[in-house]
Amino acid sequence: MALAPDSHIRKILRLDRAFTADLPRQSLIHQLTNLFASASTQAFLEDLLSRYAWISAFSHSPELTTLIRTNTAPTTFQATRLQALFSGLDAPITDIQSEIDLLQNATAALETQMFQLKSIRRDYQTALSPICHLPTEILLEIFRWTQKELPEPGSTDNSAHICGFNVFSIAEGPWYLGQRSGRDWRTEVDVPHRSVGEDDEQTVPVLKNMVALLERALERSQERRLDFFFMHEGFDEASAERSDEQLLEHEAMNQCFDLLLTHSKRLRSIELIIPPPLLSRLSLVHGRVDQIEDIYLECISVLNTPPGTIDAFEIAPNLQYFHLEDMHPEVNVLFPTDNLVSFVDGRRLPDHDTAPRYLDIIASAHNLLDFSYHHHSLIPESPGPYSAPVPNASLRVLSASLGTFLSGLVIPNLTNMTLTSGCDDDGNQSWPQTPIYCPRDSLSHLHSLLVVSQCSLTELCFVDATMDDNLLPILQLCPRLVILDFAWNLWGTSLSSQYVVHTGGRRVPIYVASVFEGFKVPLQGSALEIDHFSCQGRLRGYGFYKTHSSGWHTNA
Numbered sequence: 001m002a003l004a005p006d007s008h009i010r011k012i013l014r015l016d017r018a019f020t021a022d023l024p025r026q027s028l029i030h031q032l033t034n035l036f037a038s039a040s041t042q043a044f045l046e047d048l049l050s051r052y053a054w055i056s057a058f059s060h061s062p063e064l065t066t067l068i069r070t071n072t073a074p075t076t077f078q079a080t081r082l083q084a085l086f087s088g089l090d091a092p093i094t095d096i097q098s099e100i101d102l103l104q105n106a107t108a109a110l111e112t113q114m115f116q117l118k119s120i121r122r123d124y125q126t127a128l129s130p131i132c133h134l135p136t137e138i139l140l141e142i143f144r145w146t147q148k149e150l151p152e153p154g155s156t157d158n159s160a161h162i163c164g165f166n167v168f169s170i171a172e173g174p175w176y177l178g179q180r181s182g183r184d185w186r187t188e189v190d191v192p193h194r195s196v197g198e199d200d201e202q203t204v205p206v207l208k209n210m211v212a213l214l215e216r217a218l219e220r221s222q223e224r225r226l227d228f229f230f231m232h233e234g235f236d237e238a239s240a241e242r243s244d245e246q247l248l249e250h251e252a253m254n255q256c257f258d259l260l261l262t263h264s265k266r267l268r269s270i271e272l273i274i275p276p277p278l279l280s281r282l283s284l285v286h287g288r289v290d291q292i293e294d295i296y297l298e299c300i301s302v303l304n305t306p307p308g309t310i311d312a313f314e315i316a317p318n319l320q321y322f323h324l325e326d327m328h329p330e331v332n333v334l335f336p337t338d339n340l341v342s343f344v345d346g347r348r349l350p351d352h353d354t355a356p357r358y359l360d361i362i363a364s365a366h367n368l369l370d371f372s373y374h375h376h377s378l379i380p381e382s383p384g385p386y387s388a389p390v391p392n393a394s395l396r397v398l399s400a401s402l403g404t405f406l407s408g409l410v411i412p413n414l415t416n417m418t419l420t421s422g423c424d425d426d427g428n429q430s431w432p433q434t435p436i437y438c439p440r441d442s443l444s445h446l447h448s449l450l451v452v453s454q455c456s457l458t459e460l461c462f463v464d465a466t467m468d469d470n471l472l473p474i475l476q477l478c479p480r481l482v483i484l485d486f487a488w489n490l491w492g493t494s495l496s497s498q499y500v501v502h503t504g505g506r507r508v509p510i511y512v513a514s515v516f517e518g519f520k521v522p523l524q525g526s527a528l529e530i531d532h533f534s535c536q537g538r539l540r541g542y543g544f545y546k547t548h549s550s551g552w553h554t555n556a
Helices: 005-013 025-051 062-070 076-088 090-128 136-146 185-190 210-220 244-262 276-285 355-364 442-453 471-476 510-515
Strands: 226-231 267-274 294-299 321-326 342-346 370-373 397-400 416-419 459-463 483-491 499-503 506-509 530-539 543-552
Touching (some): 062 076, 226 244, 267 276, 442 471
Parallel strands (some): 294 321, 321 342, 397 416, 416 459
């Protein structure tokens, strides 16, 4: 039964005048009209369908059925009557088409109005979003900490820093906790930040009540899963003096770390950058990280990290992403590989060969998609190889350079390969550090890997790799290659004789890489097509140099 008109009026009067005042008057009139008409909309549709209900019950006369079945020509009398009936169908067909056009136009108009209303609702949602309750100064800090720049092509940066913030749902996080003391927030924001190159030492004020702040946040988050980023550098080992402020901060950070460990069952993602004393406390969470999926673990002060075994993550059935950096190379970190998707190890090489350990990881990780082994150590050539290669059908992305490791693999579905040993230079120094070159035999082992695996790469990157005669055979094994990158963290005269491709039987030096034209690698019956080519590096005393080309296609 349709509602009385006065009920619609009461519904309109209940609308908050403060919110309807900013709507156009014509829009309100349309809303009034629509509300009055909505009561009869269902009745109108029912009446419309009932007017043509006779069509569903319509049936041909026996006379017409006989004529159609026997294909007999009608008599003059029959033809006259059939023609009249035939012409009589034109009117209802025209009427129904008119009704359909009317309904389609109405639907299109309603969809337009719906789009406009959703836009208006988004404006209210913006005004009511929880983030609007935060001071502008804190918002600036949130956005400053959540930004993340894209790495340069060939970069070895695999950091797993948490980033991003949904301003409409504060419950989804991530939550960034902080407190500024000593100066007013607005004063702090209004003062322009000094550039990194200035000589003035930047002093970070000590945070007040960090433990209480963290306790309150954990309490208010109830039992929701946590994504946690914790960084504590500890004391400066080169200085024996400890100020009272440093001691207080150190004690507060230790308490925060212990508090974090008590909530280990709630952890989904964790990023830890901690000193050696805190590393030893991780064993307290053994068997209590069932929900953890993503781990980034970095230990500051590598040389003072005590060797031993870390079993904190030995029982982590949902672990998918595991990233290790620094810490002592002899430290044995236990973790499951059943659901492992991505693994990165950036620790230096120990005195013994570690290739068997990483081959075992790949052999047991049947869901592994991405594997990086950056040993960050200068070695002339790789020991080995091993006689029994390890197969893995799921691995798609590989980043490594150690020959014994590469020659011990069979990866038929590999598509993305980066040949690198790692580099300590963060790309922000005017005079780059000495790069960590790949072993001299890296290209030969990469060639063996491609031959044995019978895979076809689509992306190939060389970082601080010494080019030799294996480059052309490697490219010939990659007919589907679309991205080719060369990156050096330091260029000098000693590298200028290295070549990157063969062109017409001659070597093309690095320093003329920017003038490549008609780049072609001869294959059997076809030619390699490169969609993206880049050659970049740091020249000693000349800053950053980079050449880049996209859309290079060659014909056979």
